Amino acid sequence: MSKYQFLDSYTLKNGAEVKNRIVMAPMTEMSSFENGIVTNDEIEYYRRRSGGVGMEITGCANVSEIGKGFEGELSVANDSVLPQLSKLAQSMKSNGTKAILQIFNAGRMTTSEILRGKKPVSASAIRAERPGSEEPASMSEEEILETISDFGNATRRAILSGFDGVEIHGANTYLIQQFFSPNSNQRDDKWGGDLKSRMNFPLEVIKKVMNVVKESGKSKFIVGYRISPEEIETPGIQLSETLEFVSKLSTSGIDYLHVSMGDVWRTSLNDKSDTEPINKQIKQALGDEIPLMVVGNVETPVDAEKAANSFEFVAMGRELIREPNWVEKVIAGDETSIKYKLSPTDLEDLAIPAPLWGFLTTVFRPIAGLSTEKDPATSFKEAAAPWEKF
Numbered sequence: 001m002s003k004y005q006f007l008d009s010y011t012l013k014n015g016a017e018v019k020n021r022i023v024m025a026p027m028t029e030m031s032s033f034e035n036g037i038v039t040n041d042e043i044e045y046y047r048r049r050s051g052g053v054g055m056e057i058t059g060c061a062n063v064s065e066i067g068k069g070f071e072g073e074l075s076v077a078n079d080s081v082l083p084q085l086s087k088l089a090q091s092m093k094s095n096g097t098k099a100i101l102q103i104f105n106a107g108r109m110t111t112s113e114i115l116r117g118k119k120p121v122s123a124s125a126i127r128a129e130r131p132g133s134e135e136p137a138s139m140s141e142e143e144i145l146e147t148i149s150d151f152g153n154a155t156r157r158a159i160l161s162g163f164d165g166v167e168i169h170g171a172n173t174y175l176i177q178q179f180f181s182p183n184s185n186q187r188d189d190k191w192g193g194d195l196k197s198r199m200n201f202p203l204e205v206i207k208k209v210m211n212v213v214k215e216s217g218k219s220k221f222i223v224g225y226r227i228s229p230e231e232i233e234t235p236g237i238q239l240s241e242t243l244e245f246v247s248k249l250s251t252s253g254i255d256y257l258h259v260s261m262g263d264v265w266r267t268s269l270n271d272k273s274d275t276e277p278i279n280k281q282i283k284q285a286l287g288d289e290i291p292l293m294v295v296g297n298v299e300t301p302v303d304a305e306k307a308a309n310s311f312e313f314v315a316m317g318r319e320l321i322r323e324p325n326w327v328e329k330v331i332a333g334d335e336t337s338i339k340y341k342l343s344p345t346d347l348e349d350l351a352i353p354a355p356l357w358g359f360l361t362t363v364f365r366p367i368a369g370l371s372t373e374k375d376p377a378t379s380f381k382e383a384a385a386p387w388e389k390f
Contacts, residue, residue, distance in 0.1 A: 004301060006308035007331065010054070010291065012255045016164070016220040019096045020054040021308055022327050025295050025317035026102045026167065026226075028059030028073065031353035036062065036075020038084035041353040047091035048351040049320055050099075052327030055313070056092045057224075060104040060169050063154040064147065066121055067175065068114055069106030072355050076103060076154040082161055089162040098164040100222060103154045105147060107175030108136040108184065122178050123185035123192055123201070129233055144191060144201065147175070152208040155223075156216070165222025168205060171260040172228055176202050180245065182235040195241055199248060210253045224293070225249060226258040229278050230269050239268050239278065246285040256313060257286055258293040264307045264314075266296065279311060299340060301330050321360075324350060 006021045031042045050056050061074040075081055092099035108122035111134055122136035158166045170176035178184035179201035185192040191201055213221045231237040249257055259279055268274040279294050286292055291312030298304050299319045307314045323339040
């Protein structure tokens with residue numbers, strides 16, 4: 001028996017068995033073609049990191065052209081992406097790793113330049129409180145229903161491409177979160193207003209995705225959902241609202257819930273008197289029926305085991321950029337050789353695409369283990385907006 005429980009397998013409620021509880025977190029490499037088709041560099045990048053982890057989640061893939069959030073973004077908006085998307089899925093499934101496609105719509109977190117002249121859309125015509133943001137158009141009923149269908153079609157394409165599952169991206173200020181947030185959603189119809197109405201869009205997206213999976217006959221196809229538990233804006237999502245939403249998610253049919261935070265053990269940003277880690281509060285609201293996936297500041301086996309003592313799945317991002325063989329080295333008892341820094345001389349071996357390396361070295365040098373003249377905390381704050389793509 002392994003001394004680490006994070007190396008134990010886990011069987012989801014749909015019967016899908018995940019070989020261990022370590023997950024490669026979704027991190028965009030900004031390396032797709034302009035039309036969103038997967039490049040060979042991306043395929044190699046994911047292949048290099050498959051085989052050890054139990055699940056590998058792609059960076060976010062837009063479900064429609066109006067949902068594109070940034071250049072180099074993966075797309076699953078039409079059938080033309082299927083040939084290369086199939087190659088990506090196969091590259092991720094090495095040695096039993098589950099391949100998960102993250103699907104999303106950026107909503108107001110994009111620009112008319114990225115959308116080639118089209119105006120961004122959102123729940124309401126309210127500009128994000130971010131530098132460079134634009135006022136979006138408020139989505140019509142028809143556009144809302146079409147977007148829900150887009151998530152269903154994206155799921156169909158994921159199934160056709162051979163993925164083992166999808167993760168619905170309801171976090172990081174993107175469209176699904178925009179419908180849940182009182183900051184970005186100030187509608188007065190069935191899609192907004194009170195908390196219950198603000199839940200309608202994400203729950204309908206989940207329902208559509210689940211129906212597509214059911215119709216496909218792929219009973220072990222995995223459906224995950226990702227959330228951000230709080231917003232610092234006023235008004236903004238409060239933890240109490242998220243906990244109520246989580247209770248709804250527990251009966252929605254999803255196979256896991258993924259909490260997007262920079263630290264597994266982070267406490268409330270808005271209520272400093274609340275010293276209980278947010279993930280523990282979410283776990284209590286979620287119950288034991290649905291596994292919880294956590295992420296943030298997990299680098300060493302000790303970090304991972306601490307998280308695995310409380311939660312079912314432990315996702316790692318930055319560390320798997322630097323050390324694709326993290327799981328294999330732990331299994332082999334070779335923990336002393338695990339890399340925690342990244343050297344430019346390693347790029348070819350690590351199959352890091354040039355756009356990703358450019359981001360790491362110009363925007364967020366600490367991730368690459370490189371020196372910076374600025375305090376790392378300051379660098380993180382300045383890089384927060386672009387890093388949310390990950």
